[in-house]
Amino acid sequence: MCLPLIMSAQNKVDLGLFLGYGEHGSDVHSWGRHGAMITENSAFAYGLNMKLNFKDNLGARLNFWGSEISGEDSNLTELPGHDLRDFSFTSPIQELSLVLEYDLLGKRRWQGMAENNLSGPSSTTFKRLISPYIFGGVGMSFTDPEVNFGGMTSQDITADIENTTTTNFQIPIGGGLRFDLSPTVYVSAEMSSRIPLTDYLEGISDSANPDKNDSYQFIGMNIGFRIGARDDRDGDGIIDSEDGCPDVPGIELFVGCPDSDSDGIQDKADDCPNVAGLTAFGGCPDTDEDGIMDKEDLCPNVAGSIQYKGCPDTDGDSIPDNEDECPADPGLPANNGCPLSDRDNDGFVDTEDECPDTFGEISGCPDTDKDGFIDVNDACPNTPGEVNGCPDSDGDGLADNLDACPNEAGPVANKGCPRGGISRSDIINNFVINDIYFDTNQSIIKNESRFRIEEIIAFARQFPEANFVITGHTDNRNSDEYNLNLSEKRAKRVQVALIKAGINPSKLTIESKGETQPASSNATESEMKKNRRVEVRAFIN
Numbered sequence: 001m002c003l004p005l006i007m008s009a010q011n012k013v014d015l016g017l018f019l020g021y022g023e024h025g026s027d028v029h030s031w032g033r034h035g036a037m038i039t040e041n042s043a044f045a046y047g048l049n050m051k052l053n054f055k056d057n058l059g060a061r062l063n064f065w066g067s068e069i070s071g072e073d074s075n076l077t078e079l080p081g082h083d084l085r086d087f088s089f090t091s092p093i094q095e096l097s098l099v100l101e102y103d104l105l106g107k108r109r110w111q112g113m114a115e116n117n118l119s120g121p122s123s124t125t126f127k128r129l130i131s132p133y134i135f136g137g138v139g140m141s142f143t144d145p146e147v148n149f150g151g152m153t154s155q156d157i158t159a160d161i162e163n164t165t166t167t168n169f170q171i172p173i174g175g176g177l178r179f180d181l182s183p184t185v186y187v188s189a190e191m192s193s194r195i196p197l198t199d200y201l202e203g204i205s206d207s208a209n210p211d212k213n214d215s216y217q218f219i220g221m222n223i224g225f226r227i228g229a230r231d232d233r234d235g236d237g238i239i240d241s242e243d244g245c246p247d248v249p250g251i252e253l254f255v256g257c258p259d260s261d262s263d264g265i266q267d268k269a270d271d272c273p274n275v276a277g278l279t280a281f282g283g284c285p286d287t288d289e290d291g292i293m294d295k296e297d298l299c300p301n302v303a304g305s306i307q308y309k310g311c312p313d314t315d316g317d318s319i320p321d322n323e324d325e326c327p328a329d330p331g332l333p334a335n336n337g338c339p340l341s342d343r344d345n346d347g348f349v350d351t352e353d354e355c356p357d358t359f360g361e362i363s364g365c366p367d368t369d370k371d372g373f374i375d376v377n378d379a380c381p382n383t384p385g386e387v388n389g390c391p392d393s394d395g396d397g398l399a400d401n402l403d404a405c406p407n408e409a410g411p412v413a414n415k416g417c418p419r420g421g422i423s424r425s426d427i428i429n430n431f432v433i434n435d436i437y438f439d440t441n442q443s444i445i446k447n448e449s450r451f452r453i454e455e456i457i458a459f460a461r462q463f464p465e466a467n468f469v470i471t472g473h474t475d476n477r478n479s480d481e482y483n484l485n486l487s488e489k490r491a492k493r494v495q496v497a498l499i500k501a502g503i504n505p506s507k508l509t510i511e512s513k514g515e516t517q518p519a520s521s522n523a524t525e526s527e528m529k530k531n532r533r534v535e536v537r538a539f540i541n
Contacts, residue, residue, distance in 0.1 A: 013227050014059070018047035018190070020220010022067030026201060027208030028087050029071030041075070043068040045218050057103040061135065063172075065218060066094040069143075069202060073150075074443065074489070084496060086150030089202040093216065095194075097139025097172045105131045133188075134175040141170045141194070141216075145203030151500045156207035164203040171195035176222070183247065188222045298322055376526040377448065379435060388435075404430060412455060424540075428466045431459055431538035434519070436494060438532045440477070443489035445497070453494065456536055457501045466538045468503075470494050471511040473519070473535070475528035480514060488512035494534045 022045035029041050047065030054060070072088035143166050149157050174192025181187060196213035199205040245257040245268050257268040267273035272284035272295055284293040290303040290310055297310030299322055304311040308320035317330035317337060324337030331338040340349040343356050346364055350356040353364030355376070360366040365374035371384035378389030380401060385391035390399035396409035396416050403416030410417040415427055422430075433456055436449045445453065460466060472487030472494075491510040499505050520527040 012053055014051040014224050015227060016049040016222050016224040018049060018065060018220055018222045020045050020218060022216060022218050024069045024214065024216035026071060026214040027204045028073060028089055028202060041071050045220060051101060059101050061099050061101050063097045063099065069093050069216060071202065084499065085152060086496060087148065087204060089145050089147045089204060091143045091145035091202060094142045095139050095170065097137055099135040099137030099172055101133055101135040103131055103133045129180050131178050132175065133178060136173040139170045139172050141168050142166060143201055147203040154207060159206045160204055164200045168198035170197060184226045186224045188224065190222050191219045193217045376529060412458065424463060428463050428538045428540045434533065434535040436534040437529060438490055440532065443486065443493050445493060453497050456498060460503050465540055467507050467541060469509050469511060469537045471513055471535045473513050473517060473531055473533050474515050475531040476515045476522040483514035484512055487514050490534050494536065
């Protein structure tokens with residue numbers, strides 16, 4: 001007897017894993033506006049969800065999602081005053097929400113044709129569908145913001161600190177596209193936003209923009225698993241509660257299970273139902289005859305050992321070939337089975353060599369003048385010295401290359417000269433600081449250059465009539481436009497530091513030169529470092 005069946009099934013519960021990224025809009029971060037890219041300050045997002053299906057196209061979904069939000073005023077270069085305000089924040093954010101999800105197509109997820117025939121195999125065809133869906137509901141967000149209000153103080157900031165709440169209501173809305181990989185597994189691309197009910201996600205409101213609430217978004221991929229199916233999912237005429245193989249059409253002889261490989265072992269009891277095997281291995285083959293059946297053999301076509309789950313270790317370094325990036329050469333686990341390399345042959349392996357392509361004796365870097373300062377940090381790499389690698393002949397604490405009177409001790413504020421020898425205007429007009437350095441693509445002053453800021457501040461207090469030109473520079477990497485903007489950011493960073501120290505802003509002028517005025521060639525990393533700088537020159541009107 002042959003009975004064709006068109007079958008369908010509805011799963012009661014879906015479980016899902018969300019992976020993607022989170023983004024936000026706040027008083028210190030404008031999402032996608034004012035020069036900030038949509039992905040700027042985005043962070044990895046994750047989540048778990050569970051959906052109870054009421055009918056084919058409607059269900060209730062419980063979400064627990066998390067990410068991190070952050071922002072800083074220095075990134076909002078097109079908004080006047082943000083560099084001076086210098087607010088920044090960071091906070092973890094988690095969300096627990098309950099939403100209703102509506103499938104716009106409402107179609108059942110899979111269907112097929114089965115033959116309930118004792119003498120022949122059963123077959124079924126799964127129909128893949130792409131289906132859009134939308135959702136909305138209510139939720140709670142949980143934050144713990146750490147806020148830096150820069151050097152500013154006000155009643156508004158005090159109010160922000162007192163009024164910040166870490167638990168807030170949100171209204172999540174969103175949608176996505178779902179694609180079924182199998183009757184029980186699907187993936188979906190999903191984007192959602194939150195209708196904000198608070199302005200304190202980042203702990204800042206009254207002191208910034210209290211008239212507009214904060215918001216955040218999630219964008220990513222959801223992997224779903226359907227469980228708790230009912231009825232006769234495989235359409236073989238045996239209901240799921242009595243079917244030993246409810247997802248595969250079978251025959252009554254094997255309690256609803258098939259014997260696909262005809263080895264006399266029903267698929268339910270056969271560990272390898274589609275490949276004829278041996279009873280000793282539960283119906284599975286051992287292709288490489290290493291005593292480990294293919295199902296449990298990580299290298300089923302190459303004989304190996306039980307210790308490495310069927311894989312060999314050709315080079316004998318205790319790392320099996322399937323995990324060894326250099327299977328013919330003994331290596332270390334920390335280097336994925338490969339030998340550690342030392343490109344410059346200076347005895348420091350590349351992973352611990354600060355200058356992996358240049359022979360050196362201090363952390364793998366050269367020290368040409370043997371003064372204990374490696375060349376990349378030595379202001380005078382060819383002359384031994386004790387002040388940033390430069391000599392200080394008169395011992396006044398100012399290196400000879402910056403000392404207007406290198407053989408006569410004098411105060412730093414007087415350019416290293418005894419007082420009375422040079423007029424105030426000459427001292428001012430000869431004051432130059434040209435080694436405030438920055439890392440690649442960064443506008444944060446390096447720690448090694450912080451003392452230069454203190455020298456400028458001391459000089460400005462000693463000579464209040466002095467004015468200053470602050471000029472930013474870059475190396476030659478990236479485009480001209482990018483480098484010009486970066487050099488301006490670096491100059492502004494120094495300007496803000498001086499203003500915070502009490503120097504009148506009217507005394508400070510900034511310039512951005514990009515890569516147009518290098519202090520050295522850009523042939524090596526150490527030379528590029530000298531070009532990533534800010535110069536400060538004093539003058540008197």
